[in-house]
Amino acid sequence: MVHGELWTVKELFVTPNEYIYWSVQIVMYPFMTGLVAGAFVLSSLYHVFGIKALKDIARFALVFSFALLFAAPVPIILHLQHPLRGVNVMMTPHFTSAIAAFGIVFSAYGAIVASELWFLYRKHFVDVALPLKEKQDKTPGEWFKFIIFCTLTLGVYDISEESLHRDEKAIKVLAGLGIPVACFLHGYAGFIFGSVKANALWMTPLMPVIFIMSAVVSGIALCMLTYILTMEIRKYLACRKQSPTYSPECREEIKSVEINVIKMTSRYLLFFLTFAISLELLDLIFRGYTAVKSWDVLRSVIYGKDFTDIFILQYGLGNLIPFILFLTPGITIKRAVIGVLLVLFGVFMMRWNVVIGGQAFSLTFAGYMHYHLPIIPHNMETLKEGLFGALGVFIMPFVLFYFMVKIFPVFGLKESH
Amino acid sequence: MISRRDFLKSAAKVVAGASIPLAAIEILAPARVHALKTDSSIRWAFLVDTYKCVGCGFCVKACKNENEIPYDANVTRTWVERYVLTKDGKLYADSPKGARDGFTGTKIDLGMGHYQDIKKEDIKKAFFVPKLCNQCDNPPCVQVCPVGATYQAPDGVVMVDRKWCIGCGYCIMACPYGVRFFHPKYHTAEKCNFCYHRITKGLKTACVQACPFGARQIGNIKDPNDPVAKAITTERVGILKSEYGTKPQVFYIGLDEEVR
Amino acid sequence: MKNHIFRPLWVVIGLVVLILIIRPFYVPKDFGIHERGYMYGWYRKSNIEDWKKVSVKYQGKEYCGSCHPDKVESIDRTPHAVIQCENCHGPALEHPSDPPKLAIDRTREQCLRCHAKLVYPSSGRANIRGIDPDKHNPGVECVMCHNPHNPILEGLK
Numbered sequence: 001m002v003h004g005e006l007w008t009v010k011e012l013f014v015t016p017n018e019y020i021y022w023s024v025q026i027v028m029y030p031f032m033t034g035l036v037a038g039a040f041v042l043s044s045l046y047h048v049f050g051i052k053a054l055k056d057i058a059r060f061a062l063v064f065s066f067a068l069l070f071a072a073p074v075p076i077i078l079h080l081q082h083p084l085r086g087v088n089v090m091m092t093p094h095f096t097s098a099i100a101a102f103g104i105v106f107s108a109y110g111a112i113v114a115s116e117l118w119f120l121y122r123k124h125f126v127d128v129a130l131p132l133k134e135k136q137d138k139t140p141g142e143w144f145k146f147i148i149f150c151t152l153t154l155g156v157y158d159i160s161e162e163s164l165h166r167d168e169k170a171i172k173v174l175a176g177l178g179i180p181v182a183c184f185l186h187g188y189a190g191f192i193f194g195s196v197k198a199n200a201l202w203m204t205p206l207m208p209v210i211f212i213m214s215a216v217v218s219g220i221a222l223c224m225l226t227y228i229l230t231m232e233i234r235k236y237l238a239c240r241k242q243s244p245t246y247s248p249e250c251r252e253e254i255k256s257v258e259i260n261v262i263k264m265t266s267r268y269l270l271f272f273l274t275f276a277i278s279l280e281l282l283d284l285i286f287r288g289y290t291a292v293k294s295w296d297v298l299r300s301v302i303y304g305k306d307f308t309d310i311f312i313l314q315y316g317l318g319n320l321i322p323f324i325l326f327l328t329p330g331i332t333i334k335r336a337v338i339g340v341l342l343v344l345f346g347v348f349m350m351r352w353n354v355v356i357g358g359q360a361f362s363l364t365f366a367g368y369m370h371y372h373l374p375i376i377p378h379n380m381e382t383l384k385e386g387l388f389g390a391l392g393v394f395i396m397p398f399v400l401f402y403f404m405v406k407i408f409p410v411f412g413l414k415e416s417h
Numbered sequence: 418m419i420s421r422r423d424f425l426k427s428a429a430k431v432v433a434g435a436s437i438p439l440a441a442i443e444i445l446a447p448a449r450v451h452a453l454k455t456d457s458s459i460r461w462a463f464l465v466d467t468y469k470c471v472g473c474g475f476c477v478k479a480c481k482n483e484n485e486i487p488y489d490a491n492v493t494r495t496w497v498e499r500y501v502l503t504k505d506g507k508l509y510a511d512s513p514k515g516a517r518d519g520f521t522g523t524k525i526d527l528g529m530g531h532y533q534d535i536k537k538e539d540i541k542k543a544f545f546v547p548k549l550c551n552q553c554d555n556p557p558c559v560q561v562c563p564v565g566a567t568y569q570a571p572d573g574v575v576m577v578d579r580k581w582c583i584g585c586g587y588c589i590m591a592c593p594y595g596v597r598f599f600h601p602k603y604h605t606a607e608k609c610n611f612c613y614h615r616i617t618k619g620l621k622t623a624c625v626q627a628c629p630f631g632a633r634q635i636g637n638i639k640d641p642n643d644p645v646a647k648a649i650t651t652e653r654v655g656i657l658k659s660e661y662g663t664k665p666q667v668f669y670i671g672l673d674e675e676v677r
Numbered sequence: 678m679k680n681h682i683f684r685p686l687w688v689v690i691g692l693v694v695l696i697l698i699i700r701p702f703y704v705p706k707d708f709g710i711h712e713r714g715y716m717y718g719w720y721r722k723s724n725i726e727d728w729k730k731v732s733v734k735y736q737g738k739e740y741c742g743s744c745h746p747d748k749v750e751s752i753d754r755t756p757h758a759v760i761q762c763e764n765c766h767g768p769a770l771e772h773p774s775d776p777p778k779l780a781i782d783r784t785r786e787q788c789l790r791c792h793a794k795l796v797y798p799s800s801g802r803a804n805i806r807g808i809d810p811d812k813h814n815p816g817v818e819c820v821m822c823h824n825p826h827n828p829i830l831e832g833l834k
Contacts, residue, residue: 001490001601002490002492002598002599002601003599003601003604004599005491009528009529010529011529012527012528013508013509013510013511013512013677014528015496015498015512015595016493016496016512016514017492017493017496017589017595017596017597017598018595019598021586021589021590021599022586022590076585079585079586080583080584081582081583081584081586081604081605082582082583082584082604082605085564085581085582085583085584086583087703088563088564088566088581088583089564090696091564091699091700091704092564092565092581092704092708092719093563093564094562094563094564094565094715094719095715096560096561096716097560097561097562097563098561098563098587099561099563099585099587100563100564102563107692111685111689114685115685115686115689118684119685122681154681154685155684156681156684158681163681166680166681166682170682192587195561196590196591197557197591197593197661198557198590198591198593198661199590293660362595363593363594363595363677364510364677366508366510366677367528457712468800468801469801470800470801470802471791471800471801471802471805472790472795472800472802473790474790475760475761475790478764479735479763479764479768482734482735482767482768483733483734483735483768484731485731501797518786518790519786519789519790519791520790520793520795520802521786521790521793521810522793523795537796540796540797540798542797542798542799543795543796543797543798543799543800544797544799544800545797545800545802555717556717559716559717560716560717565708565719565720565721566720567720568711568713568717568718568719568720569713570712570725571711571712571713576724576725576728578720578721578724578727579727580721580724581720581721581724610728613725613728613729613731614728614729614731614732614733615733617729618729618733620733620737623734623735626735626737626761627735627761627763627764629759629760629761629764629791630759630801632801671799
């Protein structure tokens with residue numbers, strides 16, 4: 001069967017080779033890179049601009065961004081018809097293609113995040129490695145740990161005040177350098193779509209900017225969500241009677257810190273959300289006002305076939321309701337969770353409406369294609385490019401984060417900066 | 418002092434980052450690039466006379482067999498579209514199975530299992546338009562290939578390297594004419610290449626040969642004695658979707674504004 | 678004192694060097710910028726030869742005529758002279774060595790490609806004699822009465 005035929009239903013005049021070739025994994029790809037970029041920008045707000053209120057979430061956001069970084073290329077790998085040849089992008093890059101930059105921008109960004117993490121956790125690596133080095137007759141587990149942490153120190157054991165001070169400076173520079181690179185990483189994901197002149201819905205110079213803004217929105221939302229989750233777990237642990245650290249005061253303290261951070265972060269969330277919505281509406285108004293050849297079919301898609309997806313799910317449920325939730329005074333944790341979940345959903349729907357919506361009409365402007373997401377996988381294709389593939393990609397960073405925290409402890413580490 | 422070091426560090430990083438692409442592509446001296454662009458004496462071009470097309474679909478059948486595109490797969494390198502304009506100003510158009518089996522009835526395929534029968538009294542005008550790759554002078558599909566797996570040969574034909582294509586589908590998205598698809602067997606991007614194995618041996622393309630009515634013709638536009646080149650340069654011909662700036666090299670006689 | 682600040686940079690440079698070392702082994706020698714420049718001519722040169730090697734399946738009427746001159750000559754006297762032999766008889770590539778391989782298409786659908794009447798003004802189809810497939814002996818193969826090699830109605834079987 002032809003790739004894409006399984007989930008495409010054609011209506012009216014569609015040319016024979018047209019299918020929805022870019023399916024749910026291409027929705028996941030900008031969604032995941034968006035989360036990476038957003039999480040990084042959030043952590044940089046503290047490291048570069050010294051926004052103290054974000055101190056608690058900054059370190060966490062950076063580690064999470066690193067976990068997301070590994071998940072971001074997975075949708076692309078799953079989407080490629082020849083995943084093993086993916087390395088060709090690094091070997092013979094064709095830079096007139098927006099995708100060619102992926103390997104390089106992505107690696108460069110990865111290097112920046114990894115370096116920043118190294119500076120941030122260097123002291124911790126040394127703290128772990130040194131006692132193990134001293135220790136005689138190590139168990140195999142300890143040997144393993146020792147080798148890992150020894151490698152992670154990159155042979156530097158100097159943790160004098162002076163050198164730690166240098167680390168701090170390096171972090172600041174890297175975080176500053178990372179912001180434009182993160183924006184570039186995601187802006188160019190928008191460019192991949194915005195530069196396709198054959199697609200009437202995608203082709204707009206606003207696309208990269210819209211993508212960056214919604215990326216920041218989704219990144220902040222995800223960080224807030226994960227932050228709340230971890231804090232809730234800590235609260236749960238703190239109030240367990242059996243726990244040695246049990247103290248009701250501790251619990252209250254955590255709660256007040258938590259709500260404070262959420263309040264601060266949600267302000268940034270709303271700021272970027274407003275910006276994103278303004279740009280999207282500007283794009284929509286402009287298309288309607290100029291009404292070029294493609295407008296007839298676009299209008300029928302936007303206001304007709306995709307009305308629920310765009311105006312109810314994306315703008316209504318994903319944007320308007322979170323606005324109300326966050327702006328109503330006296331925010332609670334529960335409300336914040338619902339708010340950020342809806343924001344994440346809204347950003348996902350925005351990606352969906354761009355990627356799938358852009359393929360909802362034919363190149364003839366006289367026909368439509370309907371996408372049916374494969375839910376029950378019955379072959380490799382429907383597993384990779386179906387509901388389960390997409391869910392797998394979404395869960396992956398959380399699993400990675402769980403393991404990364406063992407190397408980069410996010411909480412309970414003595415602040416060195 | 419440290420901030421200067423940091424600056425140097427980031428500067429070095431930028432240089433290192435930039436050196437990847439620089440090293441990855443072989444930088445050529447401008448003179449050498451110019452020398453490489455020496456004009457080939459062949460530039461293949463195609464001429465379609467829509468007045469002559471009867472929608473028999475022999476071209477599609479021949480193309481699929483000749484180019485080993487699985488016969489029953491719903492993709493094709495070339496296809497024929499039917500346009501029926503009715504007196505009440507409506508456009509009905511279809512291309513069932515790419516017209517592999519021709520057009521054998523008056524019912525228009527509306528997709529999703531619906532058909533519309535149009536009475537001959539209601540028809541204002543109706544005609545067939547064969548489609549194939551336009552072998553553009555500025556092929557957007559080649560521009561967007563991230564790995565150099567699709568390219569324009571010196572004689573203007575755009576081809577796909579099945580051994581190098583990663584199957585990202587960006588070229589399929591970038592083609593304004595919808596001529597590209599994934600090959601059901603090789604899982605790489607696939608497209609019409611003017612039957613490159615035939616035209617380079619002095620033969621006509623399979624579709625040109627199979628057409629009983631001479632609706633399809635291929636020729637070398639750089640050869641002043643070529644009849645097809647003469648027709649293209651002296652007659653009034655049209656191209657598809659000129660607004661994309663792709664400079665298509667498939668020319669049409671008898672195009673209509675309704676042709677997509 | 679050696680400055681540790683540059684350690685991550687060395688790692689990055691090391692990785693870049695590693696990629697650059699692997700590249701010449703991985704990328705074919707003839708991959709590079711060719712006639713149409715980097716934008717349109719960045720490819721593996723030998724792929725052009727790969728495409729030229731595809732086998733030619735449809736040989737053309739002259740080729741058929743070299744063994745079957747009588748058939749070609751007789752059909753050339755009829756309106757069906759414009760139709761390639763292989764349109765109905767199938768591609769001739771392996772035919773001389775393996776004659777049964779030719780799959781002759783005698784179906785009603787084959788004839789209907791042209792002879793289902795479609796009154797389409799400004800299209801060549803309008804000028805072809807045609808029938809309404811639903812009314813003209815539905816379900817019967819055309820070759821029962823008509824001889825495709827001599828299609829004129831006077832020559833009905």
